[in-house]
Amino acid sequence: MHKEDQLVSRITRALPSVSAHHHFQSLRVGIGDDAAILSPGGPTDWALSTDAFLEGVHFLATVHPPDSVGYKSLVRAASDLVAMGATPRDFLLTLAIPASQTGTWLRHFLAGMAQAARSLGMRLIGGDTTKSGSVSISVTVLGEVPRGHALTRCGARPGDLIYVTGKLGRAQLGLELVLNKLSRRPQFQNLLRPHLYPQLRARLGEWLARNRIASAMMDVSDGLSTDLGRLCVASKVGARIEAARVPRVAIPATLSRALKKSKQSSIEMALHGGDDYGLLFTVPPRRVNRLRRAPGFSDLTAIGEITRGRRIILVGVDGSESPLKPKGWDSFGQK
Amino acid sequence: MHKEDQLVSRITRALPSVSAHHHFQSLRVGIGDDAAILSPGGPTDWALSTDAFLEGVHFLATVHPPDSVGYKSLVRAASDLVAMGATPRDFLLTLAIPASQTGTWLRHFLAGMAQAARSLGMRLIGGDTTKSGSVSISVTVLGEVPRGHALTRCGARPGDLIYVTGKLGRAQLGLELVLNKLSRRPQFQNLLRPHLYPQLRARLGEWLARNRIASAMMDVSDGLSTDLGRLCVASKVGARIEAARVPRVAIPATLSRALKKSKQSSIEMALHGGDDYGLLFTVPPRRVNRLRRAPGFSDLTAIGEITRGRRIILVGVDGSESPLKPKGWDSFGQK
Numbered sequence: 001m002h003k004e005d006q007l008v009s010r011i012t013r014a015l016p017s018v019s020a021h022h023h024f025q026s027l028r029v030g031i032g033d034d035a036a037i038l039s040p041g042g043p044t045d046w047a048l049s050t051d052a053f054l055e056g057v058h059f060l061a062t063v064h065p066p067d068s069v070g071y072k073s074l075v076r077a078a079s080d081l082v083a084m085g086a087t088p089r090d091f092l093l094t095l096a097i098p099a100s101q102t103g104t105w106l107r108h109f110l111a112g113m114a115q116a117a118r119s120l121g122m123r124l125i126g127g128d129t130t131k132s133g134s135v136s137i138s139v140t141v142l143g144e145v146p147r148g149h150a151l152t153r154c155g156a157r158p159g160d161l162i163y164v165t166g167k168l169g170r171a172q173l174g175l176e177l178v179l180n181k182l183s184r185r186p187q188f189q190n191l192l193r194p195h196l197y198p199q200l201r202a203r204l205g206e207w208l209a210r211n212r213i214a215s216a217m218m219d220v221s222d223g224l225s226t227d228l229g230r231l232c233v234a235s236k237v238g239a240r241i242e243a244a245r246v247p248r249v250a251i252p253a254t255l256s257r258a259l260k261k262s263k264q265s266s267i268e269m270a271l272h273g274g275d276d277y278g279l280l281f282t283v284p285p286r287r288v289n290r291l292r293r294a295p296g297f298s299d300l301t302a303i304g305e306i307t308r309g310r311r312i313i314l315v316g317v318d319g320s321e322s323p324l325k326p327k328g329w330d331s332f333g334q335k
Numbered sequence: 336m337h338k339e340d341q342l343v344s345r346i347t348r349a350l351p352s353v354s355a356h357h358h359f360q361s362l363r364v365g366i367g368d369d370a371a372i373l374s375p376g377g378p379t380d381w382a383l384s385t386d387a388f389l390e391g392v393h394f395l396a397t398v399h400p401p402d403s404v405g406y407k408s409l410v411r412a413a414s415d416l417v418a419m420g421a422t423p424r425d426f427l428l429t430l431a432i433p434a435s436q437t438g439t440w441l442r443h444f445l446a447g448m449a450q451a452a453r454s455l456g457m458r459l460i461g462g463d464t465t466k467s468g469s470v471s472i473s474v475t476v477l478g479e480v481p482r483g484h485a486l487t488r489c490g491a492r493p494g495d496l497i498y499v500t501g502k503l504g505r506a507q508l509g510l511e512l513v514l515n516k517l518s519r520r521p522q523f524q525n526l527l528r529p530h531l532y533p534q535l536r537a538r539l540g541e542w543l544a545r546n547r548i549a550s551a552m553m554d555v556s557d558g559l560s561t562d563l564g565r566l567c568v569a570s571k572v573g574a575r576i577e578a579a580r581v582p583r584v585a586i587p588a589t590l591s592r593a594l595k596k597s598k599q600s601s602i603e604m605a606l607h608g609g610d611d612y613g614l615l616f617t618v619p620p621r622r623v624n625r626l627r628r629a630p631g632f633s634d635l636t637a638i639g640e641i642t643r644g645r646r647i648i649l650v651g652v653d654g655s656e657s658p659l660k661p662k663g664w665d666s667f668g669q670k
Binding site: 004007008010011012014015016017018030031035036038040041042044046048049050051052054056057058090092093094095096099102106107110111113114117118122123124125126127128129130131132133134136138140142331332 | 339342345350353393428429441442445461464465467473477
């Protein structure tokens with residue numbers, strides 16, 4: 001089992017808590033989904049989530065530009081709202097930084113975060129600041145979704161088609177450029193952007209929730225193999241994915257040699273690479289036709305279908321079948 | 336100006352944001368108060384706040400027991416809800432810890448946090464976990480308050496009486512015991528508790544808000560001199576405090592000598608010591624009589640009154656007047 005998921009189970013058992021999919025007073029969805037869903041009673045439910053972004057774990061002070069750190073720390077958190085079909089609204093920022101970084105670094109960090117806030121239509125409503133030895137960011141986000149329309153991970157049923165947005169592995173390729181010290185070369189700047197400035201599918205997420213098209217949804221943040229595994233566990237189903245249909249990042253020939261060290265092929269980046277922040281969702285066959293009206297429809301790809309049983313199978317280009325093991329990002333894993 | 340407050344101003348200017356006391360759509364209170372207040376439209380408003388608790392800044396790994404770290408990280412955050420008169424309900428936990436601390440340390444941390452959650456009637460509804468080099472905790476808390484009843488910092492008017500709860504400086508004395516390596520002595524355990532396991536005045540806060548007794552309220556987290564200064568700035572008023580009336584921690588004679596190094600008298604601890612998490616509130620003279628029915632009334636002390644102008648004056652025991660400068664906790668200050 002994914003080590004971070006094990007830790008979450010321990011925390012949930014130790015504290016008075018409410019798990020996902022247990023209705024309790026005003027709470028519709030608790031721990032274990034992308035965001036908690038609260039129902040104050042009016043026509044609108046609220047989605048609430050929190051996300052940490054730490055120097056040395058999620059970004060490197062010497063490599064990642066501060067405006068990307070600011071941009072990404074808000075976008076990552078907001079992705080959990082989009083993953084429920086909610087519209088991002090407000091955020092709280094907890095910022096711990098060394099006194100030496102309160103000048104230029106902070107200015108660029110805030111500029112990047114402001115760019116993300118404007119593009120998502122979000123506004124800061126509170127937070128906490130403190131001095132610390134290294135940069136530690138925690139962002140809490142609040143979104144709105146029509147009452148009862150939030151899309152959880154637990155609604156997928158056998159026969160549902162599995163969709164993803166965009167090409168998978170693009171953020172992973174950008175990360176490889178950074179790790180291989182190729183990020184300053186002008187010819188690779190476009191390949192770097194998905195890693196530094198990921199784009200969310202907020203309009204698509206809202207549309208799928210409002211129109212009740214998807215049966216289950218989440219964001220791809222830790223990699224398809226890991227996140228699809230979580231969706232299947234939550235829905236108590238299995239899945240069958242066709243490798244040939246997985247939309248994947250294109251690695252330019254000029255790069256293939258330089259990235260040899262990382263030993264990752266395009267399909268491996270697509271299956272296990274994290275940080276893309278696209279959407280992964282399932283659609284019952286009878287609703288697939290309506291999907292054509294989705295915002296950004298041309299960006300969607302059906303990669304397989306939900307099955308009975310609990311196995312997740314990858315069908316190779318040659319028709320061979322093998323289990324798709326979760327090999328995505330796990331901060332507690334031995335990678 | 337308090338350095339942390341300067342930083343908050345910069346962040347607020349740089350990001351799309353909503354300041355305290357600006358009504359905006361569903362937002363009643365934004366940045367600059369203890370918690371943001373959101374109004375979903377029903378009979379209940381929601382208070383939302385976030386608080387960081389970091390190893391090496393807010394606690395010391397070698398000195399502070401893990402169950403106190405867990406207890407205090409939730410209580411500190413919940414104190415911001417109590418300070419608005421809200422009833423604490425739900426929380427999200429962002430926990431970054433070294434893999435080596437996921438065993439015994441984490442078990443005790445969670446036990447302490449569970450104790451705080453039970454005593455406050457709070458439940459965990461979400462969060463984020465990740466590995467990191469040192470322990471970094473961020474807690475987001477959500478509370479409820481009857482619509483329009485939240486108590487902000489900005490309602491104090493000249494002539495209002497200023498109240499505090501409990502004896503001030505008790506947490507500071509506990510901290511001095513820790514810093515002077517006296518925390519393991521059995522005879523000082525009672526003096527240590529206010530620092531390790533602070534108690535909130537949740538029932539009093541709710542009562543003051545529901546019955547519209549207080550005109551302004553906040554918690555004393557960074558020290559009376561600093562926090563009263565913030566309340567006066569928010570309310571655009573001044574204050575006059577009588578030193579003789581400030582309820583203060585008693586320092587046992589056996590301790591006075593041992594603490595000589597810290598050079599702090601009982602009144603200095605009471606005026607500038609942080610971490611007490613009591614309440615500071617103002618009451619118009621015509622409502623003072625009703626205060627007798629408050630939960631924990633015997634624990635309340637009137638220490639002075641709100642004045643016109645912007646000065647905060649401390650009246651000494653001999654009748655001398657001097658400005659009360661903010662000397663409380665400031666993580667970015669040169670202490």
